[in-house]
Amino acid sequence: AQTVTQSQPEMSVQEAETVTLSCTYDTSENNYYLFWYKQPPSRQMILVIRQEAYKQQNATENRFSVNFQKAAKSFSLKISDSQLGDTAMYFCAYQGAQKLVFGQGTRLTINP
Amino acid sequence: GAGVSQSPSNKVTEKGKDVELRCDPISGHTALYWYRQSLGQGLEFLIYFQGNSAPDKSGLPSDRFSAERTGGSVSTLTIQRTQQEDSAVYLCASSLEGLNEKLFFGSGTQLSVL
Structure with missing residues (x-):
């Protein structure tokens, strides 16, 4: 089964800085898609x-x-010139021939 | 509708009771997912519907959990004899085709089992 691993439970940076979130995955498939989703406090x-x-x-x-x-x-995500509105949980996700699988998420906080 | 709609937004129930959670996907979307998110955790896959195909139920944690999708549109997730460990946010998502498409998520149902 495919697995997605995000090794950084939490990260915090100052506004306008660049931040990189890590993601690794395990698969034997050759064709697939990778995604990054954001979940702000609104839960959406x-x-x-x-x-x-x-x-x-x-x-x-x-x-x-x-x-x-x-x-x-x-599959790492780089956010440049970070903004306060980038504060959220970030999830890496994998989809091959079957269902979409998510990692455990990284809680990112942008400080003013 | 304009987006994925879930109801209720919050549900408080007593241990042992049954609950039904509803999801209205975006009109025309053939794929529908249910995920569970415990406090501060990632998304745990529960079930996946794609068109008229048999659903992928491989994520349902026990036989107390079931889901159906009527007419290829609205879906209901049912949890029987709820337990405290069922407390979580239940998220529904839909996409146009299913595989490798952008998912549109609802705002979730916060379930609290007392």
Whole structure:
């Protein structure tokens, strides 16, 4: 079964700094998708960014970018110029041929 | 509707009682997921519906948990004889096709079993 591991339960940075959240996964599949979701205190899960495994180019969405290392099965999220509104739980997720599987999450706090 | 709707938003029940949680997905979305999130924890997969296919029930923690999806739209998650360890937020999500698509989440139902 596929597993997703986020090794950082909590992180805290100052506003405007850059922060990187780690994620590793275990799979024997060759075709799959990886996601980062954000869950603010409102509890509403929001998709931040998506990466297709067959694409070598790292996905970017404004201040959010990923470092996808397929051989290492690593999928980290970089948030540049962090803002107070980025404070949330961040979940890494994997989907191959079956259900979407989430990691345990990283609680990110942006301090003013 | 405009988004995934879940009801009730909060539910308090007594140990041993049955509860039903409802999810209204976005119209036209063929895939529907239920996840459970315990306090400060990650999302635990419960069940996945995709179109007319048999649901993936591999995440249901016990036979006290069941779910159905009527007419390919509304879904109900039922927990029988609730236990205190069932207390959690139950999240529903839907997507247009299912695999590798963006999921749209509801705001969840906070279940508290006393």
